[in-house]
Amino acid sequence: MKILVTGGAGYIGSHTVLQLIAAGHQVVVVDDFSNAKASVAGRLEELSGTSIPIHSFDVADLDKLNGLFDAEDFDAVVHFAGYKAVGESVANPLDYYGNNIGATISLLQAMDRHEVRHLVFSSSATVYGADPIVPMTEGLPTSATNPYGWTKVMIEQVLRDLVVAQPDNRIALLRYFNPVGAHPSGQIGEDPSAVPNNLMPFVAQVAVGRRDKLSVFGDDYDTVDGTGVRDYIHVEDLAAGHVAALHWIAEHDRTISTWNLGSGVGTSVLQLVNAFEKASGVKIPYEIAPRRDGDIAASVADPSLAHRELGWQTEKTVDDMCADTWRWQQANPQGYP
Numbered sequence: 001m002k003i004l005v006t007g008g009a010g011y012i013g014s015h016t017v018l019q020l021i022a023a024g025h026q027v028v029v030v031d032d033f034s035n036a037k038a039s040v041a042g043r044l045e046e047l048s049g050t051s052i053p054i055h056s057f058d059v060a061d062l063d064k065l066n067g068l069f070d071a072e073d074f075d076a077v078v079h080f081a082g083y084k085a086v087g088e089s090v091a092n093p094l095d096y097y098g099n100n101i102g103a104t105i106s107l108l109q110a111m112d113r114h115e116v117r118h119l120v121f122s123s124s125a126t127v128y129g130a131d132p133i134v135p136m137t138e139g140l141p142t143s144a145t146n147p148y149g150w151t152k153v154m155i156e157q158v159l160r161d162l163v164v165a166q167p168d169n170r171i172a173l174l175r176y177f178n179p180v181g182a183h184p185s186g187q188i189g190e191d192p193s194a195v196p197n198n199l200m201p202f203v204a205q206v207a208v209g210r211r212d213k214l215s216v217f218g219d220d221y222d223t224v225d226g227t228g229v230r231d232y233i234h235v236e237d238l239a240a241g242h243v244a245a246l247h248w249i250a251e252h253d254r255t256i257s258t259w260n261l262g263s264g265v266g267t268s269v270l271q272l273v274n275a276f277e278k279a280s281g282v283k284i285p286y287e288i289a290p291r292r293d294g295d296i297a298a299s300v301a302d303p304s305l306a307h308r309e310l311g312w313q314t315e316k317t318v319d320d321m322c323a324d325t326w327r328w329q330q331a332n333p334q335g336y337p
C-alpha cells in the first residue's frame with residue numbers, strides 16, 4: 001500500500017517508516033520538523049535502502065495537504081504529527097489544542113476529499129487519566145490531567161463521531177504506554193530538543209556525560225520500591241504494532257478499533273536505572289527529588305486485546321531497551337547533527 005506518515009521524521013514515526021518499508025509498503029512522509037532534525041532523512045534512506053519522499057510542511061496547512069493528496073494516491077495514513085510534552089501543554093494550551101486537534105481535522109478533511117478511508121492514530125495511555133485501574137484495558141473511561149492528554153482524548157472522540165457519520169472509514173486508535181529504545185543499528189533514536197522530560201533519554205544523557213545526575217521524582221509512591229512504575233515498550237515493538245494494526249483494518253469491517261500497545265510489565269524508575277547501568281556499564285548518579293505534578297504511581301497495560309486480535313505482542317525486554325538506547329546515545333552523544 002502507499003502510506004502517508006505524518007510526523008514521520010520524529011522518534012516513533014521514523015521507526016515506523018522503516019518497518020512499513022520493510023513490510024513492502026511505499027511511504028511518503030510529511031513533517032514540519034518542529035520536533036525533528038533534517039538529518040534523520042539520510043539515516044532513514046540509508047537504513048531502508050530506498051528513497052523516501054519527505055515533504056516539509058505543517059499538516060494543518062490544508063492547501064498543501066490537498067496538493068499532496070492530489071499528487072499521491074494514498075491507501076492509508078498513519079498520523080503521528082503532534083506536540084507531546086505534558087509540561088509544555090500546561091504552559092501553552094492553545095498551541096496544543098490548535099496544533100494537535102487542528103492538524104488532525106485538516107488531515108481528516110483532506111482524507112475525506114480524496115476518499116482515503118484507512119487511518120492509524122497515535123494515541124496514548126495518558127487518556128486513562130489520573131487514577132486508572134491497573135492493568136489498563138481499552139474499555140476504561142477516558143480523561144486527562146493536562147492539555148496534551150486532553151488533545152488525545154478529544155481526537156479519539158472526533159474519530160468515534162466521524163465513523164458514525166462515515167461508516168466506510170477504518171480507524172485504529174493505538175494507545176502507547178511508554179515508548180523507549182532505538183533501532184538496533186544505533187543510527188536513529190530519541191533525540192529530545194531540550195532537557196528531556198522523559199526518564200529514559202534523561203538517563204541516557206547522564207550516562208553519556210551530558211547531564212550530571214538524575215532526579216528521581218518521588219520515592220514514596222505505593223509501588224515496589226516507592227518510585228513510579230511504568231510499562232516501557234521498545235519503539236521497534238511499537239512500530240510493529242502499527243504495521244499489524246494497518247494490516248488488520250485493511251482486512252476487517254470494524255469501523256474503529258482501540259488497542260493498547262504495551263508490554264504488560266511494570267518497571268520502576270530505580271529498576272530502569274539499574275537496568276541501564278547493567279547495559280551501559282556506567283553508574284547513573286541520582287538524587288530523590290519531590291514528586292512531579294501530574295505523575296501517577298503506576299501505569300501498566302493489559303495488552304491482551306492487541307495480542308488476541310492483531311496477533312501482536314512485545315518481544316523486546318527492558319534490557320534490550322536499555323542496550324539499544326545506549327548504542328544510539330553513544331553513537332550520537334549530541335543527538336542528530
Ligand code: WQD
Pocket residue numbers: 084086124125126177178179197198199200202214215216217218227228229230269292295299
Ligand atoms: C516515567 C517515570 C516519572 C523523568 C509521559 C507522558 C505520556 C508519554 C510518555 C507522550 C515517572 C519518572 C521521569 C525524570 C523521573 N508521552 N521520572 N525523573 O510521565 O509516564 O509519560 O511520557 O505520549 O503521554 O505522560 O513518562 O518518562 O516522563 O516518566 O523520576 O527525570 O519516570 O516520575 O514515574 P510518563 P516519563
